[in-house]
Amino acid sequence: MTEPAAPDQALPETPAAASPADRPATDAAALPVLLLVDGSSYLYRAYHAMPDLRSPDGFPTGAIHGFIAMMKRLREQVIGAGPGGHAACVFDASGPTFRDAWYPEYKAQRAPMPDDLRTQIAPIHEVVRLLGWPVLEVPGIEADDAIGTLARVGAAAGHRVIVSTGDKDLAQLVNERVTLINTMTNETLDIPGVQAKFGVPPERIVDYLSLIGDTVDNVPGVEKVGPKTAVKWLAEHGSLAGVMAAAGSIKGVAGENLRKALDWLPQGQRLVTVVTDCDLAGHVPGWPAIESLALAPVDKPAMLDFLQRYGFGRLKNELAAELGAPAPAAAAGAVAVPVEGTAAPATPPGDAGLARHYETVLTREQLAAWIARLKAAEISALDTETDSLDPMRARIVGISFAVQPGEAAYVPLAHDGPDAPEQLPLDEVLAELRPWLEDAAAAKVGQNIKYDTHVLANHGITVRGWRHDTLLESYVFEAHLAHSLEKLAERHLGRRGLSYEDLCGKGAAQIPFSQVDVVRATTYSGEDSEMTLQVHQQLYPQLAAEPGMKRVYEEIELPVSAILARIERHGVLVDAGVLARQSQQLAQRMMDLEREAYDIAGQPFNMGSPKQIGEILFTKLGLPVKKKTATGAPSTDEEVLQELAADYPLPARILEHRSLAKLKGTYTDKLPQMVNPATGRVHTNYAQAVAVTGRLSSNDPNLQNIPIRTADGRRVREAFIAPPGHVIVSADYSQIELRIMAHMSGDPGLTRAFAEGMDVHRATAAEVFNLAPDAVTSEQRRYAKTINFGLIYGMGAFGLAQSLGIEQKAAKDYIDRYFARFAGVKRYMDDIRASAADKGYVETLFGRRITLLDIRGGNGPRRAGAERQAINAPMQGTAADLIKLAMIAVQRALDEQGKRTVMVMQVHDELVFEVPEDEIDWARSEVPRLMAGVAALSVPLLAEVGVGPNWEQAH
DNA sequence: CTGCTAGCATA
């Protein structure tokens, strides 16, 4: 893109993304990075985001502070800790640019920069240079244009270009090799991201901006035309040129305004187009080569001087310590800040009168003393405080320890609030702690250890010696209750600590933990460690007294936690190009459906709004209301629309539109946005203590509900790929819950069906319809399949009738016949209801306990619900136990045999692996063998395996 | 900006 986009450029059929064959997703990820920072776009943000900080002599320093933090973080996150990397930080120069010559009113409305910010600009340039960044400021050329030029040249020179900016206009630069990130919001925009955010691909952004205009820069667009109309017009007419050509036929006020703007639009387009062929000679050494834009090491001596001049005490001392010179203030006077814990409202048993003492560690002597205590302790609790909830991105702000009740230490490491004291340097503290953290013999306990494992791994530390996790202890002990440390402390210690909200607030007003006062942070984090230790001491003996629970905790949940951390960290490759093309196609089909629907309805309406659909369907068109929602509104759910579709044309359009919108909004647009820019992969989080039955759940993103049932949906799985030289291998348990039902009930008919390797649904149909298996029709088999699933869910005649669309009486008849033929199953269901009512809980085969509070309590519907859970939970839960055992067995085999195969996903009854080509045979034979061998039930376990270039084809 | 509802994706 050397020229501003030509107005007559036609909309390509697909985005610029190449096919995966000639450009796999891994390609771009492997290229060296060129990181371009739009310094100007962050000036205001840094200024406003920070409190009004001042140096001792009153010079404003808030924005400087913000820049230092941001540039450090960017370098760490994008380039990594090591040397090397290409980058530049680009600022607007003062004075007029070529745009002012084109259009004198350009940026004319802009308020002058506040003096407090203006005075910080020179120091910001200086400090960015000292941090090792090439700084670019070219008179007559705006930062946007310089960045556009560097991005084009860099991409052509084989770089993966990452542009860090707060300015959305730069979305026009995005292509296969150029990605935008917004450091403030952690948002990344690649091709699908731009499409998702703006509704147009990157190459249409210029047209889009031309139409809507830019009030900030005082560039008018078409009056009354906003994002929605712009997207609609561009979708209909391809490009700005197309829109202009069709201006005569566009109706309404917007059409009139468009015609008025026809003369202006070419100039507007020129103004919003980023110029990518600026001459940077004299500003970039060696131009047009960009090798000179290399990150240099921090100029520490000069930096020290800078920090001294502007009164950045804490940062200065950190740096001084790093340089080996003793940090004067820390060595001279810092003493421990003892903090008494907040008084507990209720004194826990055995805790009477215990004074709590939490220590803030600010000196090397204190740190050394605590490390000695950790090394001597039988078991230590630890907890990290971080700057993010995203485990893969979180950086440590502080770390706390406890080795005995009543005492804790908090080591603040990155507190940067207004009154933050000088703290020990993070790298030095972690280096000191590393031997203990990585010592497998040093026993550790935590609350949700998977999170702390990630956080420390983010700093290059592999924690070993995790012996216990209070989250998992509680989950196994009483899965139906809440497991936050706050709740555990209340339940097991009768104690209430400071809550995170007390410290940081919530919602938009929430402050990062690094801004929390160190004294309060000490109380909070110290409590977290100390309460974790105490909860463990209370809870573990109770848990261990039950052999079944002890086994589930120690032999299933703890090992699985470590495996999940590895799965999450490795991530899975997602081909953003594949998804971008699908998004594009879905958008096209959705627009066609919208057109048809508006035509039928006689007016436009929002097809994504159940409320508006209801108004059109039931009020305007007078279709019959089939059922109501919980709030009394007429329902428009799938079942209703399906029924109405038989008699009317509109519901079918709505149904299809809705399913396409779901696919696009939830998967094809979203997944690419979830790719971690540092790894090029998607890293889900598996929640191990959420589902009461023992299942895992997956979030951010949820990889356990990727579509499979419909052809359109299934294609999303084509985007889940393996790196070059690898394939995807998927292995899933066949009919695992029905096999468990056969085992638990001991029913001879069902057991025989599995023992003989029969098609179980066919076998069920043969019994229920009293036929030979060969004589079963496909519809009869479908009925039997529904019955089998229904049984697993504890269904009654009503539910079966509903899902088969038959009379309740007929459904009852089927169920009666089933139970007559499979009397063992009937007996099992009755027994489990009775046993649940008797004990108040049910158990899985391995002793996992699921408590059912409503099984005896009060009203009918709730008890009926609890009875269904009583039937379902042992089967679903045993299946969860089995696949967890399979994960452990397979991971152990992989480790012991030194395989390079990696487990990348778990989907309840399925394990997915990334397998190097030379290990395909191993995976194909060993994985299903190991999965089938985790337990000896009275029926065989069977795992089926598939291999393919992507997840779809591995099925 | 936050919380709720409706609807829907998976096993």
Next chain:
DNA sequence: GTATGCTAGCAGA
């Protein structure tokens, strides 16, 4: 009829 998580729309702040 079991178990989950996520999105868009929308109402009330």
